Amino acid sequence: MKREEQKEQRKKQIMSVALDLFVKKGYAATKVSDIAKTANMSVGLLFHYFESKEKLLEELTYIGLQGTQMPLQMEYLNELDFYEKFTSQLIAYMQEQPITAKMFVFMAQMQRTEGIPENIKETALSVNTLEKSVDIIKSGQKKGIIRKGNPMALSNAYWCSIQGIAEQYAMHPDIPLPEAEWIVDIIRLK
Secondary structure: OOHHHHHHHHHHHHHHHHHHHHHOOOOOOOOHHHHHOOOOHHHHHHHHHOOOOHHHHHHHHHHHHHHHOHHHOOOOOOHHHHHHHHHHHHHHHHHHHHHHHHHHHHHOOOOOOOOOHHHHHHHHHHHHHHHHHHHHHHHHHHHEEEEEHHHHHHHHHHHHHHHHHHHHHHHHHOOOOHHHHHHHHHOOOO
């Protein structure tokens, strides 16, 4: 393995360890020494990869932000198809890559936890899936494929379900994930 590949692998390991600790303990309660110890390295070596805990947090937040762009890049036949495809893909990603569920927890923490550096909190708050989802729901309601009701309330019900499932799975991966259809039924016209 080349030196650059080893370096990249080590950096990913640090980010994975930090993500786990931030999700379990919170950013403020996680010390750099905790991250280094769990990653089986010295604090000095960790600083070789990330100049500070804040820079590590910033990079994880950026990765989380990139993940939120996935639904916006999907092609879909209609509004219900959007939710069906997105939910199916998300459930599959959570099963294949448990980091996906942890990222949901992490990004929510970045939005609501005290003590997060302001620039990082602002980046996390730039993710507004509720608002973006409202327009899709309104359009689907006009076509008669999404249930009637307040679009913001429907969006909230859908996304809170997704968030709750991700949080539960991140902490208890032995609990089976639901079928995507069950979640989409929250907004589906029946």
